[in-house]
Amino acid sequence: MKLYNTLTRKVESFKPAGDVVKIYTCGPTVYNTPHIGNYAAYTYWDLLVRALKADGYEVKRVLNLTDVGHLTSDGDEGEDKLEKGARLSGKTPFEVAEYYSKIYLDDYKKLEFLPADIVARATDYIREDMEAVDLMTKNGYTYETRDGVYYDTSKFPSYADFAHLDLSGLQAGARVGFSSEKHSVSDFAVWKFIQPGEKHAMRWDYLGRPGYPGWHLECATIIHKELGEPIDIHTGGIDHIPVHHTNEIAETYAAWGTKLSRFWLHCDFITIDGQKISKSLGNVYTLEDLEAKGFSALDYKMWLLSGHYQGTRNFTFESLEAAKNRRTAWRARIAACYQKPVETEGNFTKVLEAVNDNLNSAEACAIIDNSILSLNDWRQIDELFGLGLIAGTPDVSDEVYDLIHERDEARKNKDFAKSDEIRNKLEKQGILLKDTPDGGIWYYL
């Protein structure tokens, strides 16, 4: 497999370091209702895992749920997103996290994502976070201020390398309003102290005061505990590169003296009708919103897979309709394979080759559109994409099969009343018919 590695800014040939491919995915902050844009990354990383499995690798993948410590700004300012969600909804932060985690995990099922081997909640790793801060401090990478323990980025000379940051430019740009006791604008909190009078329901005693971990730390500690660094592939969105991933790398080096990951994959955002997804623009669609308009979660997954993970994708309902039609057409072709087996060998290989070329799912879809495929090819395609193609298009009972043939006969004899009667009867059972030169083929609603 070839993958674009953010670390080297090149497409490189990928092989795991050991027997198992160790993958970590930065997961969601579970404080509000997820919109469709939140699922783009997980669709692409689902494809990554499925492709590695199709290539014969064993995969161990960890996904985290951020249920504490993610402030509203990346610059250690603002309110904790969970606390804010709790304040707005009148729930406790724990209830907020539980409520939205369930929505995410239910939606993942609808989208037929392979479950991660470990779903790690940040709040389950607080002790490990403290141990990591202890190590960073022991190794000379931190300093304490009134509001937290900070990472001294000047102690890590390659801090700017991963994101190609211009630190002197950042420093100059941040003079105005840079009021904290941080030594440098790029320094960041590994642990935050709760100030007297500050309301923060999630709190743990550390260094003699109540506090909570800085956001980036959870990923470093979860990886250290569950996978062991360096891992093979770390995934996230491009917005994670300059702060979150840069800081994870710095923390790992400071605590354990190791490299965090060999490969880094980042996907781009999606826009809606050419605009950023935002509440003020009224374009925040959920999977439920799409369902209300007649599109399933898997139609949306089909839409995502019709493009490339590294490009900005522009979502429109017209393009979603095209994706839905493509998925329906594929299911109709599968139904046709049940009725009249297609004999061909090896066309799935071409599909897999396209995906192995830096996850080029757009090219893979075009190959599927234009290739003759057997039922066996389709089974492997469904395994690779997780689009519910086969399950939604099962073989039918003998009784239904006989009815379809009875209808074909009626059509041949121009008995359209009988033909329509059978069609309606089948439709009531959720079975749709499509007429082809070889007779009616079926698929399920």
Ligand SMILES: [Zn+2]
């Ligand atoms: Zn992360």
